[in-house]
Structure formats: C-alpha cells, structure tokens
Amino acid sequence: MLTTAPGIDRLRRSLAAAMEQRGDWPERSPWIREAVDALPRHRFAPDRVWRWDGHAYVPVSQRTDPAGWASEVYPGPDTATVTEVTDGLPTSSLSSQAVVVDMLDSLLLEPGHRVLELGTGSGWNAALLSRRAGPDRTVSVEASCDLAHAARRALAAAGLTPRVEVGDGNQGWAPAAPYDRVIATYAVERIPWAWIAQTRPGGRIVTPWGRLGHLALTVADDGRSATGWVQGLAQFMPDREGLRRESDFAQVRARSEPEQERPFLRDLTPLHDNAHLRFALRVALPHLRMTLAYDADGLNAWIHDTEQSWAALSAIGGGRTIATQGGPRRLADELETAWDTWLNLGSPDLYDFGMTVTDNGATQFIWVNDPTTGPHWLIP
Structure with missing residues (x-):
C-alpha cells in the first residue's frame, strides 16, 4: 500500500x-x-x-x-x-x-x-x-x-x-x-x-x-x-455476534406504544458529562443502551433494553424534561434508581470498580471498592 x-x-x-x-x-x-x-x-x-x-x-x-x-x-x-x-455498520477498526x-x-x-x-x-x-x-x-x-x-x-x-x-x-x-x-x-x-x-x-x-x-x-x-x-x-465494538443481534432504539420503539408520560425532574447533564456515572449505570443496568443529544430545548436521552422496553427523556425548554415510556419495563424509573444507588455509594469512580469470574465462568460479577466485601452486581 x-x-x-x-x-x-x-x-x-x-x-x-x-x-x-x-x-x-x-x-x-x-x-x-x-x-x-x-x-x-x-x-x-x-x-x-x-x-x-x-x-x-x-x-x-x-x-x-x-x-x-x-x-x-x-x-x-x-x-x-x-x-x-x-x-452500514462498522465491523472493524x-x-x-x-x-x-x-x-x-x-x-x-x-x-x-x-x-x-x-x-x-x-x-x-x-x-x-x-x-x-x-x-x-x-x-x-x-x-x-x-x-x-x-x-x-x-x-x-x-x-x-x-x-x-x-x-x-x-x-x-x-x-x-x-x-x-x-x-x-x-x-x-x-x-x-x-x-x-x-x-x-x-x-x-x-x-x-x-x-x-x-x-x-x-x-x-x-x-x-x-x-x-x-x-x-472507552467505547468498543462488540464481537460480531453482538453486532448482528442487537436492535436499535427505533426498532425497539416500534414494538410497543407509549404507556406513561411524566415529568423527569433530574438534570440530565451528568449523563453527558460524567463518565463515572455512565459506567455505574452500565454496571447496574447492563442491558440498557442510551443515546444522548442536545437540541434547542436542551439535552435529550433515548433509552432501550434491545428488546421491548424504551424511554425517551425529552427536553421541552426552561430546564424541563418529559419522560415517555413504553414496554414491560419502566426504564426511566430504573435509571433514576440506579443513579440514586451510585450517589448513595459516594459516587465512586470507574476505577473503583472491578470484576471477578469463578465457577468455570458461570459466576461473573462486577464489584465496587473490594471484591469480597464491596457491593456487587451479577452479570447476566
């Protein structure tokens, strides 16, 4: 070449x-x-x-x-x-x-x-x-x-x-x-x-x-x-099987109608600016996928679980956000609960997290601060 x-x-x-x-x-x-x-x-x-x-x-x-x-x-x-x-999707880099x-x-x-x-x-x-x-x-x-x-x-x-x-x-x-x-x-x-x-x-x-x-x-x-x-x-491509099987937000959104709309009272800015929060949310909610984007009204978030549940956090101006949710799970609610858990743990950095794999790979979990005594989350 x-x-x-x-x-x-x-x-x-x-x-x-x-x-x-x-x-x-x-x-x-x-x-x-x-x-x-x-x-x-x-x-x-x-x-x-x-x-x-x-x-x-x-x-x-x-x-x-x-x-x-x-x-x-x-x-x-x-x-x-x-x-x-x-x-249309990147498969190597x-x-x-x-x-x-x-x-x-x-x-x-x-x-x-x-x-x-x-x-x-x-x-x-x-x-x-x-x-x-x-x-x-x-x-x-x-x-x-x-x-x-x-x-x-x-x-x-x-x-x-x-x-x-x-x-x-x-x-x-x-x-x-x-x-x-x-x-x-x-x-x-x-x-x-x-x-x-x-x-x-x-x-x-x-x-x-x-x-x-x-x-x-x-x-x-x-x-x-x-x-x-x-x-x-850092963000990484998944293995090729992961690339083939995962649905995007539009596909998941099409599988269920909106079932709940409510004010979302939390400032979304940390979702965009705080990598440590995003990592903690990924640990607590491993199936969730989230996309963020600003428009004239503020920061918006689109969340889905790759299957049937989704939530749209839509800025409507004046610092206000509306959460619209569909599917069997209430993903905006789950997001807030996981966010509160991270805050209650003292907002640990991503470097405070670790992983343990045992039992021929059958048991895998993420922990924070200590692999034995720290809070941990099983990897499904």
Missing part, C-alpha cells in the same frame, strides 16, 4: 504531541511509544477506510484522496479509524491510539511472554505486541478470513512474525496455550472461560467490557478464577 500520503508525517507528529500534552504516554511502559514510532498505524491501515458524513459511512480511498485518507488514519487521540463496514496505548500499558507485557490477542483486525496491535514479546511469541485470532489475510501481509511487510489464525476469538486458541498475557480488541458482556483456562496462573487478561471500559484480570494461583480492576473508559 502507499505510505506517502500528503502530510502524513505531520499528522503523526501532531497525534503524538497531543498525547504527550495529555499525559497519555505511560511512564512505566516506555517501550510502547518506541513501538508506535517504529510501527506507525498507517502501515497497517487498508487502502480504503470509512468516514461518517453525518448520515452514513462513506469510503475514503488512499489512491483517490490521499490527504483525506491520512486524516482518517491519524485523527485525534480518542478517535478510531473505521476500516470495515458491513450492512484501527482503535484510537490513546486506547491502544492504555490497554498495552495495562497488559504489563514483558519480553519473552507468550501472548494471545483476540481480534487481529488490521494487525497493528499484533505488531506492537510482537515487537515487545519477541519473535514467535504472539498468537492473534481473527474471525474474518479477509482481515486475517490482510493483517498477515502487513505484518510480513513490517518484518514481524506473529501467528495469525482464523477462528472464534471467544474460544481463544488452545493449541498454543498456555499464555502469560491475553488481550482482546473487542468488547464482551461476559468473559469467555476459555481465556482464563488458557492463561497461566498469575497471568493477566486485558479486555474491553460492556463497550464502555476495559479491565485487567489476574488468574488465580489455582487457575479456577480471575479478578481485577477497571483500567480505563
């Missing part, structure tokens, strides 16, 4: 400088910045990426619009580059650089570690892992044959030799187990037990959870459980 898009070196430097200014380069893992500098993300981006134009994803070709392509590959620190769109760096820092990867990656995508993350762990120490699993093939080509061009296999990442890759480190690049609702079973006792698993954050689990000495803390906040 071409790598001489106009301004690409300037964009690389600008992105690195923005991360430097924000303190995104971790002091305890200097190897990460060195690896990113040596293996820049554009070397793993496909010739066609995708841009959201406000209505749909449109292709941006490196050959016909090299400057536009470069700006999509090197956006801000928190913006991902969409590399695959299927039926080059994750935002800040998130990639943060997750690699959480992995505590050392030279010589055997590492398993779930979700190869473009191959960039596998390249960074391979550079740190050493030759032939990385296995990466990708569900898409086409993506796996493209990643192998990009990795070979970079002179790296991680093993890229085609398969279901939720099953791990047993033939090369056990691993010292496991890292996933897509979000799961429940931790696949295969990941824990294929990790050495004392090994570390870093994965996005619930599309809203990522956590690091340490496997117990007896290999029968894993526990650890939330490490950061």
Whole structure:
C-alpha cells in the first residue's frame, strides 16, 4: 500500500504531541511509544477506510484522496479509524491510539511472554505486541478470513512474525496455550472461560467490557478464577455476534406504544458529562443502551433494553424534561434508581470498580471498592 500520503508525517507528529500534552504516554511502559514510532498505524491501515458524513459511512480511498485518507488514519487521540463496514455498520477498526496505548500499558507485557490477542483486525496491535514479546511469541485470532489475510501481509511487510489464525476469538486458541498475557480488541458482556483456562496462573487478561471500559484480570494461583480492576473508559465494538443481534432504539420503539408520560425532574447533564456515572449505570443496568443529544430545548436521552422496553427523556425548554415510556419495563424509573444507588455509594469512580469470574465462568460479577466485601452486581 502507499505510505506517502500528503502530510502524513505531520499528522503523526501532531497525534503524538497531543498525547504527550495529555499525559497519555505511560511512564512505566516506555517501550510502547518506541513501538508506535517504529510501527506507525498507517502501515497497517487498508487502502480504503470509512468516514461518517453525518448520515452514513462513506469510503475514503488512499489512491483517490490521499490527504483525506491520512486524516482518517491519524485523527485525534480518542478517535478510531473505521476500516470495515458491513450492512452500514462498522465491523472493524484501527482503535484510537490513546486506547491502544492504555490497554498495552495495562497488559504489563514483558519480553519473552507468550501472548494471545483476540481480534487481529488490521494487525497493528499484533505488531506492537510482537515487537515487545519477541519473535514467535504472539498468537492473534481473527474471525474474518479477509482481515486475517490482510493483517498477515502487513505484518510480513513490517518484518514481524506473529501467528495469525482464523477462528472464534471467544474460544481463544488452545493449541498454543498456555499464555502469560491475553488481550482482546473487542468488547464482551461476559468473559469467555476459555481465556482464563488458557492463561497461566498469575497471568493477566486485558479486555474491553460492556463497550464502555476495559479491565485487567489476574488468574488465580489455582487457575479456577480471575479478578481485577477497571483500567480505563472507552467505547468498543462488540464481537460480531453482538453486532448482528442487537436492535436499535427505533426498532425497539416500534414494538410497543407509549404507556406513561411524566415529568423527569433530574438534570440530565451528568449523563453527558460524567463518565463515572455512565459506567455505574452500565454496571447496574447492563442491558440498557442510551443515546444522548442536545437540541434547542436542551439535552435529550433515548433509552432501550434491545428488546421491548424504551424511554425517551425529552427536553421541552426552561430546564424541563418529559419522560415517555413504553414496554414491560419502566426504564426511566430504573435509571433514576440506579443513579440514586451510585450517589448513595459516594459516587465512586470507574476505577473503583472491578470484576471477578469463578465457577468455570458461570459466576461473573462486577464489584465496587473490594471484591469480597464491596457491593456487587451479577452479570447476566
């Protein structure tokens, strides 16, 4: 692929400088910045990426619009580059650089570690892992044959030799187990037990959870459980099964008529501005999906449970909001109850939360402050 898009070196430097200014380069893992500098993300981006134009994803070709392509590959620190769109939805991406760096820092990867990656995508993350762990120490699993093939080509061009296999990442890759480190690049609702079973006792698993954050689990000495803390906040794509099966608000709204309308007396602003509140709500109400948007009257929220229940919190001006609800559940009421629970706990940060997985994966729960004595919520 071409790598001489106009301004690409300037964009690389600008992105690195923005991360430097924000303190995104971790002091305890200097190897990460060195690896990113040596293996820049554009070397793993496909010739066609995708841009959201406000209505749909449109292709941006490196050959016909090299400057536009470069700006999509090197956006801000928190913006991902969409590399695959299927039926109008993004199904693969080059994750935002800040998130990639943060997750690699959480992995505590050392030279010589055997590492398993779930979700190869473009191959960039596998390249960074391979550079740190050493030759032939990385296995990466990708569900898409086409993506796996493209990643192998990009990795070979970079002179790296991680093993890229085609398969279901939720099953791990047993033939090369056990691993010292496991890292996933897509979000799961429940931790696949295969990941824990294929990790050495004392090994570390870093994965996005619930599309809203990522956590690091340490496997117990007896290999029968894993526990650890939330490490950061970011949005992630789910696995491909999750992409296929989930309904959006419009679909859920069409399944039931409005059944209740009432004033919603709480200021919605924290839903938009407070990431710690949003994470706590995701823990307490794992099936809920929420979209926020401002209009001339204020902040609005659309909530649904992916099945039959929905709520619209509509600003009507003058600081007033109306809650309209439909379906068997009263989601606006549930939202307020979960919000009050978080407040009564002292408004804990997302970093105060953690996860424990036991019983061959059958029991999984999120806890706050302490895995044994703290409040906890079972993951359904």
